Amino acid sequence: MTTTSPADLVTVCRTIDDLKQKLQQLRWANAALTVGFVPTMGYLHEGHASLLRRSKRENDITVLSIFVNPLQFGPGEDLDRYPRDEQRDLLIAAEVGADLVFMPSVQEMYPVKPQTTVLVSGVTERLCGASRPGHFDGVGTVVSKLFNIVQPRRAYFGMKDAQQVAVITTMVNDLNMPIEIVPCPTVREADGLALSSRNKYLSPEERSQALILSATLRQAREWMRKPDLTVQELTSRIHASIASAPMAVIDYAEVLYYPSLEQPDGEQLLSGLEQPLIVALAVKFGATRLIDNMIMNPAKGEISSHV
Amino acid sequence: MTTTSPADLVTVCRTIDDLKQKLQQLRWANAALTVGFVPTMGYLHEGHASLLRRSKRENDITVLSIFVNPLQFGPGEDLDRYPRDEQRDLLIAAEVGADLVFMPSVQEMYPVKPQTTVLVSGVTERLCGASRPGHFDGVGTVVSKLFNIVQPRRAYFGMKDAQQVAVITTMVNDLNMPIEIVPCPTVREADGLALSSRNKYLSPEERSQALILSATLRQAREWMRKPDLTVQELTSRIHASIASAPMAVIDYAEVLYYPSLEQPDGEQLLSGLEQPLIVALAVKFGATRLIDNMIMNPAKGEISSHV
Numbered sequence: 295m296t297t298t299s300p301a302d303l304v305t306v307c308r309t310i311d312d313l314k315q316k317l318q319q320l321r322w323a324n325a326a327l328t329v330g331f332v333p334t335m336g337y338l339h340e341g342h343a344s345l346l347r348r349s350k351r352e353n354d355i356t357v358l359s360i361f362v363n364p365l366q367f368g369p370g371e372d373l374d375r376y377p378r379d380e381q382r383d384l385l386i387a388a389e390v391g392a393d394l395v396f397m398p399s400v401q402e403m404y405p406v407k408p409q410t411t412v413l414v415s416g417v418t419e420r421l422c423g424a425s426r427p428g429h430f431d432g433v434g435t436v437v438s439k440l441f442n443i444v445q446p447r448r449a450y451f452g453m454k455d456a457q458q459v460a461v462i463t464t465m466v467n468d469l470n471m472p473i474e475i476v477p478c479p480t481v482r483e484a485d486g487l488a489l490s491s492r493n494k495y496l497s498p499e500e501r502s503q504a505l506i507l508s509a510t511l512r513q514a515r516e517w518m519r520k521p522d523l524t525v526q527e528l529t530s531r532i533h534a535s536i537a538s539a540p541m542a543v544i545d546y547a548e549v550l551y552y553p554s555l556e557q558p559d560g561e562q563l564l565s566g567l568e569q570p571l572i573v574a575l576a577v578k579f580g581a582t583r584l585i586d587n588m589i590m591n592p593a594k595g596e597i598s599s600h601v
Numbered sequence: 602m603t604t605t606s607p608a609d610l611v612t613v614c615r616t617i618d619d620l621k622q623k624l625q626q627l628r629w630a631n632a633a634l635t636v637g638f639v640p641t642m643g644y645l646h647e648g649h650a651s652l653l654r655r656s657k658r659e660n661d662i663t664v665l666s667i668f669v670n671p672l673q674f675g676p677g678e679d680l681d682r683y684p685r686d687e688q689r690d691l692l693i694a695a696e697v698g699a700d701l702v703f704m705p706s707v708q709e710m711y712p713v714k715p716q717t718t719v720l721v722s723g724v725t726e727r728l729c730g731a732s733r734p735g736h737f738d739g740v741g742t743v744v745s746k747l748f749n750i751v752q753p754r755r756a757y758f759g760m761k762d763a764q765q766v767a768v769i770t771t772m773v774n775d776l777n778m779p780i781e782i783v784p785c786p787t788v789r790e791a792d793g794l795a796l797s798s799r800n801k802y803l804s805p806e807e808r809s810q811a812l813i814l815s816a817t818l819r820q821a822r823e824w825m826r827k828p829d830l831t832v833q834e835l836t837s838r839i840h841a842s843i844a845s846a847p848m849a850v851i852d853y854a855e856v857l858y859y860p861s862l863e864q865p866d867g868e869q870l871l872s873g874l875e876q877p878l879i880v881a882l883a884v885k886f887g888a889t890r891l892i893d894n895m896i897m898n899p900a901k902g903e904i905s906s907h908v
Contacts, residue, residue, distance in 0.1 A: 310777065325632035409723040410741070410775035416716040434717070435776070442777040468717035469742070470617065470749040 300381045303388035306395045310443050313357075313396045317444070320355050320393060327354040331446035333437060336360035337377040337491035338386045341481040345450040346390040348478055357444050358387050359396040361403060366432030372581075377491050396444070403439065412438045414468075417460045417555045421574050422585070425545050430461050437462055441473055449473055454480040454488050456572055456587045460553040480586070482508065488586045499541070500579035506539035507575050507586040510547075514573045518564055518592045525549050525567075526560035536577055545576035545583060552589050564592040607688050610695035613702045617750050620664075620703045624751070627662050627700060634661040638753035640744060643667035643704075644684040644798035645693045648788040652757040653697040655785055664751050665694050666703040668710060673739030679888075684798050703751070710746065719745045719776075724767045724862045728881050729892070732852050737768050744769055748780055756780055761787040761795050763879055763894045767860040787893070789815065795893045806848070807886040813846035814882050814893040817854075821880045825871055825899045832856050832874075833867035843884055852883035852890060859896050871899040 307313035321327045330353030332345045338360075349356040360383055367373035380397070387395050412434035417423075423430050441449065451459050459477045466475055481489045486508030487501070496504055513535055517528055532547050550557055552572035564571075574587040614620035628634045637660030639652045645667075656663040667690055674680035687704070694702050719741035724730070730737050748756065758766050766784045773782055788796045793815030794808070803811060820842055824835055839854050857864055859879035871878075877898040884891055 408775040409721055410772045411720045411722070412776070413718045413720050414716055415718070439775075439777045442779060445779065465717045468715045468746075469719070470746045472749060472752065 300384035300388060304384055304392055304395055306384065306397055308397055308399065309402055310398065313394065313443060316394055317355070317357070328447040329353060329355045329357060329444065331357045331359070331440070331444045331449045332392075333359045333361075333440050333449065333451075335362045335376065335491065336383050337379055337494075338383045339481075339489045339491065341452050341454065341489040343386060343390050344481050345452060345478050346387070346392055348476070349448065349450050350391055352476075353446075353448060355393045356391070357394045357396060357446065358392040359398075359440055359444070361396075361398055361436070361440075363403075363432055363436040364400060365404075365408075365435055366429050368426055368428055371426070372492075375495075377494055396440075403436070408435065411435050412465060412469075414461045414465050417457065417464050417553065420550060420555055420557070421457050421546055421548060422576065423457065423461075425576060430458075433458060434461060434465050438465070438469075438471075441471060446473055448476050450476045450478055452480060453477050453589070454490065454585065454587070456552065456574065456589065457555060460555055463553065486512070488584075490584060492582055492584065495582040496579060500582065503539040503541045504577075504579050504584055506536055506542055507577060507584060510535040510575065511573060511586060511588040515588060515590060518571070518590055521563065521565035523564050524560060525558050525562050525564065525571075528564060528573075529560070532573060532575075536575065541579050543578040545578060547573075547575050547577070549573055567592055607691035607695060611691055611699055611702055613691065613704055615704055615706065616709055617705065620701065620750060623701055624662070624664070635754040636660060636662045636664060636751065638664050638666070638747070638751045638756045639699075640666045640668075640747050640756065640758075642669045642683065642798065643690050644686055644801075645690045646788075646796045646798065648759050648761065648796040650693060650697050651788050652759060652785050653694070653699055655783070656755065656757050657698055659783075660753075660755060662700045663698070664701045664703060664753065665699040666705075666747055666751070668703075668705055668743070668747075670710075670739055670743040671707060672711075672715075672742055673736050675733055675735055678733070679799075682802075684801055703747075710743070715742065718742050719772060721768045721772050721775075724764065724771050724860065727857060727862055727864070728764050728853055728855060729883065730764065730768075732883060737765075740765060741768060741772050745772070745776075745778075748778060753780055755783050757783045757785055759787060760784050760896070761797070761892065761894070763859065763881065763896065764862060767862055770860065793819070795891070797891060799889055799891065802889040803886060807889065810846040810848045811884075811886050811891055813843055813849055814884060814891060817842040817882065818880060818893060818895040822895060822897060825878070825897055828870065828872035830871050831867060832865050832869050832871065832878075835871060835880075836867070839880060839882075843882065848886050850885040852885060854880075854882050854884070856880055874899055 330349030332349055334342050362376050411431050413431055414434050418430040463475045529549050536542050550572050551569045570589055570591040572587055572589045576585045637656030641649050669683050718738050720738055721741050725737040770782045836856050843849050857879050858876045877896055879894055879896045881894040
């Protein structure tokens, strides 16, 4: 009797050289084959699977990376307790049909203390850029490294991290990286909770109260249709809505332009705004910090997330 | 009677799209053809030509870029008076046999105010990094952009800008850029003056006194062979030697480890140093700032520059 390990079902590369060699083998007959890339920190859920499926549809070869990047965690953040489950991740990768899974060690990615940082300003000033100093420097740097290693035609990111999408799109445009960034809709549980690897930390009571995030976004969508509401009034209503969950501790709850992430004048009427707005939330339930968002052009309707 | 313009002798691309298209045409039959890249700020001299010739020898296709990058000039520096001569540059490019010349406008390279910076720490702390704040941020950023546009296998840089070579090598290694950086020896006039586009600004008297740079480096090479000399003593002798030219105003004259550009203990005997050292000079003659350097392992002899 033989048992099949998940690692037998999908090709796993743990070194940069191995990944490059395997990619070259896959493309040996035809260098024009396109590579789609889904960079993740693992502990995969249906959100990640949706990115992989889209990459499969749009590219000849799909590469998944799983790397919990120390550079994007601040002191006191949850690097050490970030959830990991390699075997389960490989099963999902195999099921979805990823062609290569790149799982480097920290030593492989950072053999010496890196002196180079890819720094994005502007779009990183507010939201997670403000509440997690250095976070996006770590994101920009590791995504640059992964892009240079994998050299994909397209890379797929979930809109749950809308600021991350804005940061990476800015970086790719500014640095002329030959890669198309494909933002994909947030995937939710049936009751509205946005999927996140961190959801597993929620107690049943926290899990139940965390529904206030998507409920508030759905409410905000209705409020944004009222032409005589100002940005400030909308923001206050959002804060009040989240505060109705007694365990919720707001990190931020802001209404900004998207993708510039600049702050509109609070006195401005929503009906007068021509650019899309993002309602961006980061809220702690116990030790677990969750984020969610919705993007909408008040004049034209919802854009790239659905709640 | 027809006249031939230099632009008829070599293929010039002024937009990113045009360059990419022309590169694709050159590689259409064989994607494995290698691209060598020589990024410059133009006003080409024999130093640049030597890089181009080496790229021609080692690659199937050679791309020259000419772009005076505003991002790497500080306020009050010589951006506006940096020498330009497009016609002469194209003649040299044609003569050496560059396959493509990329000459973008500032608008083409920076269509919007860039928010992304590629920042290298450590090796940028001293020398030109200290005396030209922000200079290497501009270099790292523009070289990243050019690398992403041209996607070369190899890129060629002159060792006259030894710190630039250290910065770019660090960046390429840290970010896993799939490019080999090839440092090439400084090219000199018969009397020792290192070639530089800025030499044209020297008055005959300044030109004559500027020979103190290479003369001091030659002297330093001899001094470094004395086993009982300390780093501090060597540095003092170098300062005194440069000061013997009355018009010389020293910006810096330092002895550092190469390529880390860290400072050795001044009390250390040269004979006890295992790592290579760089003697790096930046000296002003009138309004013109010149740099030069020599790299040597006191125990083993000269390494990558010759004076």
